[in-house]
Amino acid sequence: DVKVTQSSRYLVKRTGEKVFLECVQDMDHENMFWYRQDPGLGLRLIYFSYDVKMKEKGDIPEGYSVSREKKERFSLILESASTNQTSMYLCASTLLFGATYNEQFFGPGTRLTVL
């Protein structure tokens, strides 16, 4: 089974802090994604990466950056946390090619609160 893990389930930070959210997958997937999920807005893509050191902006990249130094790890960085970044953050991964390459598997999520 695909295993996607995230560094924290719950996180509380103060406005202006730099925040790191870590995601690790153990299935050698090429693609990794960061989403945020808010009530009424659904899942929105922040960034995704299709290879080590490669990244592309999603629909709402403002205020975020990402890092992918190793294939299994994809980090989301909030440079200066703001209260409107309070949300559930979800990491997902998928193969690049193959019969099931579209199927995204999600980590457990990190609920971030910015005070």
Add this chain to the structure above:
Amino acid sequence: QKEVEQNSGPLSVPEGAIASLNCTYSDRVSQSFFWYRQYSGKSPELIMSIYSNGDKEDGRFTAQLNKASQYVSLLIRDSQPSDSATYLCAVRMDSSYKLIFGSGTRLLVRP
């Protein structure tokens, strides 16, 4: 116009009934379609994927795809209270790596 649309619900069905969840999408060249189940406070869990027109069955779940009408549906037979969750429809459009998610339909199965 939203690219993937779902009725937010809640859809309430009695235990043992068939629950029918629907999703429409805007892009005619969409390739791949997925249903995720999400329990409150948890992350989405993939339950079905479908790539070609017709029905695909897996246990109590059946996904139905009609590309001409641009809709995909999920039927849950013999609904159980444990099926109560939000069901997310997701679509991969053209050659993108990205999935576009609907906002989800909340299903309540009454004992």
